[in-house]
Amino acid sequence: MATVSEVAGNAGLVSNAIGAITAHIRMNELGPGDRLPSEGALSKELSVSRTVVREAFRSLAAMRLIDLRVGKRAMVAQLDHGAMSLMIEHGIDTAQINVQQIYDVRRTIEVRTATLAALRRSNDEARAILEHAEAMRTNFDAAERVMESDLAFHLEIARASKNPIFAMIVGAFQGVSRQTWPIGWRSRSSDSERHAMNDLHVAIAEAIVAGDPQAASQLMAQHFEESVKALLAAGVA
Numbered sequence: 001m002a003t004v005s006e007v008a009g010n011a012g013l014v015s016n017a018i019g020a021i022t023a024h025i026r027m028n029e030l031g032p033g034d035r036l037p038s039e040g041a042l043s044k045e046l047s048v049s050r051t052v053v054r055e056a057f058r059s060l061a062a063m064r065l066i067d068l069r070v071g072k073r074a075m076v077a078q079l080d081h082g083a084m085s086l087m088i089e090h091g092i093d094t095a096q097i098n099v100q101q102i103y104d105v106r107r108t109i110e111v112r113t114a115t116l117a118a119l120r121r122s123n124d125e126a127r128a129i130l131e132h133a134e135a136m137r138t139n140f141d142a143a144e145r146v147m148e149s150d151l152a153f154h155l156e157i158a159r160a161s162k163n164p165i166f167a168m169i170v171g172a173f174q175g176v177s178r179q180t181w182p183i184g185w186r187s188r189s190s191d192s193e194r195h196a197m198n199d200l201h202v203a204i205a206e207a208i209v210a211g212d213p214q215a216a217s218q219l220m221a222q223h224f225e226e227s228v229k230a231l232l233a234a235g236v237a
Contacts, residue, residue: 013048017056020046022065025076032078036066079164081171089175099180099236100228106173107224109166110154114204114220116161118213125160126209132156133205136198140191146198147181153201157208180236184227187234197226 021036030036039057043050057074060066064083067075091097121129132153139145151174158170188194200223207215 013052014055014059017042017046017048017052018059021056021060030076032076034076036074036076038073079168081168081174084168084172085175088172092176099176099231102173102176103224103228103231106170107221107228109169110157110224111217111220113158113161113163113166113170114208114216115213116163116166117157118208118211118216120162121160121208125156126205129153129156129160129208130202130205133198133201136201137195140195140198143182143185147178147185150181150201151177153205157204160208180231183234183236184230187230197223200226 021042024030024036036042037045039050039053042053046053057066057068061068061074061077062083064077064080067077069075088097088102092099092102117125117129132149135149136146136153139149155167155170155174158167161167185194188197200219204216204219204223207219
């Protein structure tokens with residue numbers, strides 16, 4: 001069995017290997033899909049065992065910085081929201097952050113994305129945003145489908161802002177949103193309140209389609225104020 005010092009020493013080697021691999025990506029200006037050196041080549045270059053390189057690769061893959069596929073060389077990964085999503089959900093599960101804090105951040109970010117989307121969206125993006133909002137109305141009797149359209153609506157707005165960081169952050173919140181959305185839906189005491197929520201999404205979409213950033217931001221702020229009230233009414237802190 002390995003001693004504590006041996007485990008610590010190996011962890012230090014893995015950490016150093018992670019730093020060396022990310023430096024290699026940066027210095028060689030590698031982009032998504034570009035291949036990294038093999039485990040054997042990195043092992044020789046860094047003067048560490050292949051096990052250390054393998055662990056470094058696994059850590060980088062867990063952070064979604066590289067892609068690992070059986071029988072193929074590791075590749076630089078396309079950025080996504082997976083690692084951030086895990087961190088946020090871990091924060092909720094361990095009571096280090098709460099739902100109200102998440103909605104406070106979401107409100108700040110999504111008021112901005114609505115503003116930018118109204119200014120920057122393409123015609124195809126505007127059409128997709130409106131289609132997601134209208135799908136919420138169409139599928140009113142199928143709550144899960146309404147939820148999926150709602151999540152897609154917010155993510156499409158973030159993408160239309162033309163700032164990929166916003167899209168990553170909004171995407172990262174979707175795991176928590178899938179837990180809180182049904183609560184907010186049920187906490188609305190009548191179908192008329194649920195219809196009003198769906199109508200508000202359509203109004204936001206129409207403001208974005210019309211290229212009206214002021215209306216889009218005001219309506220998005222209203223949406224989050226009402227969502228927070230619904231969660232508070234349901235006892236979600």
